[in-house]
Amino acid sequence: MKLVVLGLSLSSSWGNGHATTYRALLTAFAARGHEVLFLERDVPWYASHRDLWHPDYCDLAFYGSVDELSRWHSEIASADAVIVGSYVPDGIAVGRLAQQWAGGVTAFYDIDTPVTLARIADGDCDYLSPQLIAGYDLYLSFTGGPTLELIERRHGAPAARALYCSVDPDAYRPRPVEKRWDLTYLGTYSVDRQPTLERLLIDVAARMPDRRFAVAGAQYPAGIAWPANVERIDHLPPALHAEFYSASGYALNVTRADMIRAGWSPSVRLFEAAACGTPIISDIWPGLDELLAPGEEIILAADTEDVVAAIIDGDGEAMGRKARSRVLALHTASARAAELEAHIREATPVRANASLAEAG
Structure with missing residues (x-):
């Protein structure tokens, strides 16, 4: 299978989670014997942090x-799938352009599904429109659950499938490695995540001055009042992520507001x-308990006291x-690459039948 991906970034993990997602998925997809071309917009922010x-x-x-994409017109046209x-x-x-040029399956891969749908509802989405949704053969979504049915019913997607x-x-x-911190958080600054970060880490650190904490991620404003026992790491390259987690007594997971409302958004x-x-x-x-069992595989925290008690x-x-x-059983890149392959193959007959109908 030949796959062309037009994504936010593969070359730079600075300030985005897209790069690590694409790297893991495409490594595993190529290992299944497929050929992959990744086309990335050359922008200064990522160019200076590759x-x-x-x-x-x-x-x-x-x-x-966009005009320069014509250089890859033949690759897009001949691909089995374009994402x-x-x-x-x-x-x-x-x-x-992808929908016009592609001869194979076309798919939209939404790494930010609830955010995207909220922006479309507000008329403020500059990378996807309702008309485009209906034109993609596949809508691959980081969010599962009821959102998939909504995408098909309300926005006319022929097939919406979870691809976590x-x-x-x-x-x-x-x-x-030795444990350096009692609790850590790894993530880029987000306005809607910050109140939860403050409640579940910053306030905890203030309550536990004898414990050690760390927050790694870019774009945090200068005005945040970090307690003295919270270490700030501006950017942590992916090569150091495993060491960071391994040095942590606990890792904090904080979810964006739109994804909390939608649920099923790991x-x-x-x-x-x-x-x-x-x-x-x-x-x-909602949906987190379907991924990891509360109390057995993950701790759920509503407030500062819950985190303090866990530590x-x-x-x-x-x-x-x-x-x-x-x-390791259900959510590796290899498992996800197999799912992607299956979704593309499922959509291929639909695409072929639609082409025959248009020709007829």
Whole structure:
């Protein structure tokens, strides 16, 4: 199978979770014998923070504008499948070209499904439109559950399928390092996540001055009042993620507001921490209990007191091992690549029949 992906970024993991998602998925997809071309918009922000130049599992090329995509017209036209990702600059124009040029299956891969749907409802989405949704053969979504039916019923998607984030077990595994922190959080700053971060980590650190905490991620405003026992790491490259998790007594999972409302929206950090055997403390949302069993594989926390109690208890090792076993069984990049392959093959006859109908 030949796959062309037009995504936000493969080359830079700075300030986005898309790169690590694509890297894990496409590595596993190529390992199944497929050929992959990744086309990335060359923008200054990612160009100045690239940590991957020459992937060994796919071809990576950059384009400076929508017009420049014509250089890859034949590759897009001959591909078995073309995927356009969320947050791609000029994504509506890119999607139109993909749907016009593609001879195979076209898919939209939404790494931010609840955010996307909220922006479409507000008329404020610059990378996807209702008309484009109906034109894609597949809508691949980071969110499962009832949202999939909504995408098909309300927006006319021919087929909406969950394609959750995943983890590369070779990159994310327990590392033999000493515990440096009692609780850590890894994630880029987000306005709607910040109140939860304050409640479940910053306030906890203030309550427990003898314990150690860390927050790793870019774009946090200068005005945040970090307690003295919270270490700030501005950017942590993916190569250091496993060591970071392994040095953490607990890892905190914080979910964006739109994803909490939609439910069934696991973040890649959730699976990464679990794969490292680090016990997880998470905010609460529908569908989480279908991924990890509360009280056995994950701790659910509604407030500061819940987190303080978990840290004092300090008995998370068994929980971390159980979560790791669950994630390695169901949420690896290899498992997700097999799902992607199946979704594409399922859509191929539909695409072929639609083409025959148009020709007739």
